[in-house]
Amino acid sequence: MTQKPIEPAGQGGPTSPNTAGRPPGPIRRALRENNVRVGLIIFSLIVLVAIFAPMIAPYDPQERLRTADGELARLLPPQRDYWMGTTNFGRDILSQFIVGTRRTLSVGAIAAFMAVFIGTNVGLIAGFRGGRVDNLLMRTTDAAYALPFLPFAIVLVGIVGRTDLILIAVIGLLFWRTTARVIRSQVLTTKERTFVKAAIAGGASPRRVLYAHIAPNVVALALVYGMLLIAEAVMAEASLSFLGFAPPDSLSWGTIMFDAFTSQRMRQAWWWPMFPGLALMVFMYSVYSVGQGVQRALRHMDTPNIGPSTRRVRRALKRSVSVPVAGDPPDALVAVENLAVTYQPRTPEEQPVPAVKDISFRLDAGQMLGIVGESGSGKTTAVRALLRLLPPTAEVSGGMWFEGRDLYRIGDSELRALRWEHLAFVPQSAMNSLNPVQRVENQIIEAIRVHRDVTRAQAKEMCATALQQVGINPARGRLYPHQYSGGMRQRALIAMAKVLEPTLLVADEPTTGLDVVVQDQIMADLERVREELGTAITIVSHDLALVSETCSSLIVMRDGDVVEAGPTDRVVSDPRDPYTRMLLSSAHGAPAGTHGSTGA
Amino acid sequence: MGARVRKPTTAAIDVRDVTVVYSAARGLSTLLKKHQVQIIQDINLTIQPGTVFGVAGESGSGKTTLAKALTGLAPVSNGSITIHGREVADLDQAEWRVVRSDVQLIFQDPYDSLNPRFTVFDSVAEPLRSQGIKDKPEVERLVRTALADAELDPDTFSYRMPSQLSGGERQRVAIARALVLDPNLIIADEPVSMLDVSTRGEILSLIRKAARNRGVAVLLVSHDLSVLERVCDEIAVMYLGRIVEQGTVADVFCQPRHPYTQALISAIPSVDQTSQRSRTTLQGEPPQPAQRPAGCSFHPRCPRCDDLKCRTVAPLLEGTEQMYACWHPIEIVRKDPA
Numbered sequence: 001m002t003q004k005p006i007e008p009a010g011q012g013g014p015t016s017p018n019t020a021g022r023p024p025g026p027i028r029r030a031l032r033e034n035n036v037r038v039g040l041i042i043f044s045l046i047v048l049v050a051i052f053a054p055m056i057a058p059y060d061p062q063e064r065l066r067t068a069d070g071e072l073a074r075l076l077p078p079q080r081d082y083w084m085g086t087t088n089f090g091r092d093i094l095s096q097f098i099v100g101t102r103r104t105l106s107v108g109a110i111a112a113f114m115a116v117f118i119g120t121n122v123g124l125i126a127g128f129r130g131g132r133v134d135n136l137l138m139r140t141t142d143a144a145y146a147l148p149f150l151p152f153a154i155v156l157v158g159i160v161g162r163t164d165l166i167l168i169a170v171i172g173l174l175f176w177r178t179t180a181r182v183i184r185s186q187v188l189t190t191k192e193r194t195f196v197k198a199a200i201a202g203g204a205s206p207r208r209v210l211y212a213h214i215a216p217n218v219v220a221l222a223l224v225y226g227m228l229l230i231a232e233a234v235m236a237e238a239s240l241s242f243l244g245f246a247p248p249d250s251l252s253w254g255t256i257m258f259d260a261f262t263s264q265r266m267r268q269a270w271w272w273p274m275f276p277g278l279a280l281m282v283f284m285y286s287v288y289s290v291g292q293g294v295q296r297a298l299r300h301m302d303t304p305n306i307g308p309s310t311r312r313v314r315r316a317l318k319r320s321v322s323v324p325v326a327g328d329p330p331d332a333l334v335a336v337e338n339l340a341v342t343y344q345p346r347t348p349e350e351q352p353v354p355a356v357k358d359i360s361f362r363l364d365a366g367q368m369l370g371i372v373g374e375s376g377s378g379k380t381t382a383v384r385a386l387l388r389l390l391p392p393t394a395e396v397s398g399g400m401w402f403e404g405r406d407l408y409r410i411g412d413s414e415l416r417a418l419r420w421e422h423l424a425f426v427p428q429s430a431m432n433s434l435n436p437v438q439r440v441e442n443q444i445i446e447a448i449r450v451h452r453d454v455t456r457a458q459a460k461e462m463c464a465t466a467l468q469q470v471g472i473n474p475a476r477g478r479l480y481p482h483q484y485s486g487g488m489r490q491r492a493l494i495a496m497a498k499v500l501e502p503t504l505l506v507a508d509e510p511t512t513g514l515d516v517v518v519q520d521q522i523m524a525d526l527e528r529v530r531e532e533l534g535t536a537i538t539i540v541s542h543d544l545a546l547v548s549e550t551c552s553s554l555i556v557m558r559d560g561d562v563v564e565a566g567p568t569d570r571v572v573s574d575p576r577d578p579y580t581r582m583l584l585s586s587a588h589g590a591p592a593g594t595h596g597s598t599g600a
Numbered sequence: 601m602g603a604r605v606r607k608p609t610t611a612a613i614d615v616r617d618v619t620v621v622y623s624a625a626r627g628l629s630t631l632l633k634k635h636q637v638q639i640i641q642d643i644n645l646t647i648q649p650g651t652v653f654g655v656a657g658e659s660g661s662g663k664t665t666l667a668k669a670l671t672g673l674a675p676v677s678n679g680s681i682t683i684h685g686r687e688v689a690d691l692d693q694a695e696w697r698v699v700r701s702d703v704q705l706i707f708q709d710p711y712d713s714l715n716p717r718f719t720v721f722d723s724v725a726e727p728l729r730s731q732g733i734k735d736k737p738e739v740e741r742l743v744r745t746a747l748a749d750a751e752l753d754p755d756t757f758s759y760r761m762p763s764q765l766s767g768g769e770r771q772r773v774a775i776a777r778a779l780v781l782d783p784n785l786i787i788a789d790e791p792v793s794m795l796d797v798s799t800r801g802e803i804l805s806l807i808r809k810a811a812r813n814r815g816v817a818v819l820l821v822s823h824d825l826s827v828l829e830r831v832c833d834e835i836a837v838m839y840l841g842r843i844v845e846q847g848t849v850a851d852v853f854c855q856p857r858h859p860y861t862q863a864l865i866s867a868i869p870s871v872d873q874t875s876q877r878s879r880t881t882l883q884g885e886p887p888q889p890a891q892r893p894a895g896c897s898f899h900p901r902c903p904r905c906d907d908l909k910c911r912t913v914a915p916l917l918e919g920t921e922q923m924y925a926c927w928h929p930i931e932i933v934r935k936d937p938a
Contacts, residue, residue, distance in 0.1 A: 194713040202727035203700030374796040545869040588826040589870030
């Protein structure tokens with residue numbers, strides 16, 4: 001099986017084959033990026049240097065070296081024996097650097113771990129407990145933000161003295177604040193997810209809810225922050241050491257720069273502070289590229305794949321692939337012949353997905369066509385292909401004509417002119433696509449004036465009529481979308497779609513998520529549009545009963561194939577495909593014997 | 601509230617005069633009573649073990665709040681809830697945890713109701729672990745039984761992750777999780793609304809089977825009457841926080857007495873070509889609970905409202921077998937629908 005059909009999401013049952021592997025985790029996903037790989041290699045190298053420091057270092061870092069003629073090897077520039085040159089006391093900078101890596105990294109890592117540990121727990125508890133606890137912890141976090149790093153460090157070192165512990169404490173006690181805030185906001189969202197509610201309903205103790213259910217779903221982010229914090233902590237350690245807060249005789253990248261600075265020989269010995277400085281930069285780069293790569297991958301995983309956003313659709317419009325079949329334009333309003341759509345894989349390991357295999361239909365003015373299928377059947381892809389709304393990964397073949405024009409041969413500008421005026425589309429969940437900061441009325445008026453050369457007053461008039469026709473009081477057009485119910489938003493969109501009196505209106509799942517009564521009102525609106533304007537309407541839906549009531553012909557799709565097509569009366573009274581029969585039997589008003597009585 | 605002594609009944613759940621009040625006010629004005637909004641009001645219902653009780657209504661009718669109140673997730677302001685003879689309306693969150701093994705939930709969204717980091721086995725075992733059942737063979741046995749009851753093969757599915765399951769399979773896992781503690785009551789809030797049509801039937805009959813075979817009472821909440829019609833024994837229709845009609849499925853569907861029930865039934869799309877149903881006569885959408893109309897809450901949208909009584913006096917839920925709250929109920933055309 002080279003081409004795996006899309007699995008219908010609802011194909012339940014213990015016997016259903018399910019071979020899909022686990023989706024790649026964030027780490028594996030991040031590793032697909034080249035700069036993440038490079039970063040990881042550099043980071044590993046630096047860690048290896050730190051681990052094996054005493055074995056790699058060519059000299060004892062404290063040893064005063066002498067040249068062959070017995071002179072102290074003082075301030076020698078980089079050369080064969082001393083790759084990074086020597087100090088004014090004749091010490092090998094490379095050896096100091098290698099041994100110093102150990103301290104730099106360990107102080108950084110321990111401090112970062114401390115910061116992430118504190119921050120994660122503060123964030124978890126604040127977000128989970130809420131109320132007074134949240135307030136107290138978050139105000140403490142604000143206070144931590146208010147503490148300036150250097151003065152805080154200077155005061156603390158002044159009181160306690162120069163020890164490694166103080167360095168770690170200063171970094172750890174200040175840098176947890178960002179982690180705490182990020183984790184808290186993650187907890188606030190995760191807390192509202194259904195599986196957390198399910199755990200509470202199952203009687204889980206608050207402790208268990210927090211540490212078994214919420215924490216594992218947010219700590220991935222904490223790890224990313226931990227990674228980024230190592231970079232910050234290493235930088236902070238270098239700054240503090242450079243300013244002379246490191247314990248005497250300790251070695252780190254920062255102390256090498258401190259020695260170079262206090263020797264007052266930096267002007268001659270450019271190599272002395274340069275190598276540790278460069279190392280810091282490279283280290284920061286490696287940590288950030290890995291950390292941010294993982295963060296990107298996590299964000300990608302957390303966004304469920306709910307189809308392309310309108311912005312992406314709009315961008316994709318310009319690039320839609322066109323593989324038309326030449327032929328004479330048929331005389332129907334809409335003609336689709338042998339339409340097939342295959343999604344090309346984005347990565348080499350994926351297979352091309354045939355979303356629509358072969359679909360043909362014709363639609364005349366004033367007709368209503370219903371395309372029925374379950375999720376994954378290709379019904380939405382089919383109409384989006386007709387409207388040239390597919391992303392560039394979709395390969396389209398077949399012929400599509402609208403008003404005698406080959407939709408895949410006309411230019412973008414001609415297509416743009418057809419849209420809305422002749423060819424209106426109400427996408428799925430369109431009710432959420434209204435601009436939230438604009439009055440509903442203004443959005444409709446804008447749409448009118450883009451296409452028609454009318455005055456604002458005329459457009460307003462048209463808008464009022466359209467709203468009236470879908471049962472919305474035109475006075476309420478002055479409201480904002482959030483002041484509308486879901487049903488009203490959907491009806492406003494239908495008003496927007498019909499206001500330019502299109503010849504074809506395509507509605508994708510126009511009633512999903514709405515109550516039956518509102519669903520009935522919306523279907524009545526669509527029927528009225530057809531009656532008053534003679535508009536041809538195509539409704540895409542999972543609900544066979546719903547479309548069978550309004551549409552004169554039906555297409556039933558499954559896994560990209562058309563399993564049945566024909567006049568509604570025939571399909572409903574005499575279904576030929578077992579799948580149609582199954583859909584019919586699970587619909588309301590099905591013939592007796594298939595399910596519970598209706599008492600008709 | 602004083603202790604309300606009730607005789608333990610055999611019912612799985614007994615709800616008496618339950619009211620849930622939310623405060624619409626912020627800050628100090630929360631202390632004033634006038635800002636309080638009754639989300640559900642004076643709800644009475646009893647569910648017997650082994651039966652499925654349906655609650656219908658549009659969004660905003662309070663059906664989800666009712667489900668929450670019965671699981672201790674919404675504060676009950678007034679009334680009594682007796683689950684298996686035990687009064688639970690006054691329990692706080694910690695006390696509720698003990699009762700939880702008796703009341704389980706099935707949620708609407710199967711794509712969000714399973715912890716993405718838990719295997720199927722762990723998800724189903726979670727309630728057992730929460731209730732302190734740690735004995736490994738016992739947990740294994742109970743989980744396998746529950747999975748089998750949900751018609752999922754334990755060997756195939758135990759170690760799958762939620763991302764590898766279809767919507768229907770996820771909902772079966774959720775059902776197994778609800779069954780594993782052998783509860784007396786399962787509350788299912790729109791359990792099939794996010795599933796494909798062909799899967800809905802399977803899940804619904806599974807819920808019905810679970811009720812019959814395990815003797816568990818099920819409260820099924822849905823806005824889709826055709827869903828309720830298929831599985832429920834009894835049904836209550838809610839409008840703006842109150843039950844407006846209640847009775848057996850056969851009675852309510854064949855002979856609705858309340859005009860709202862009739863409107864909901866007539867709004868169900870049907871593939872039956874012979875009976876051309878009329879489109880709903882209802883206009884607009886239900887008002888907000890904060891702006892409850894005087895008298896009968898339904899009167900502004902009611903096709904039968906014609907006198908002052910409807911606009912001023914709220915009808916009570918009355919009747920013996922089939923109860924309805926309406927001043928002008930629809931007349932019974934024939935007694936026997938068969």
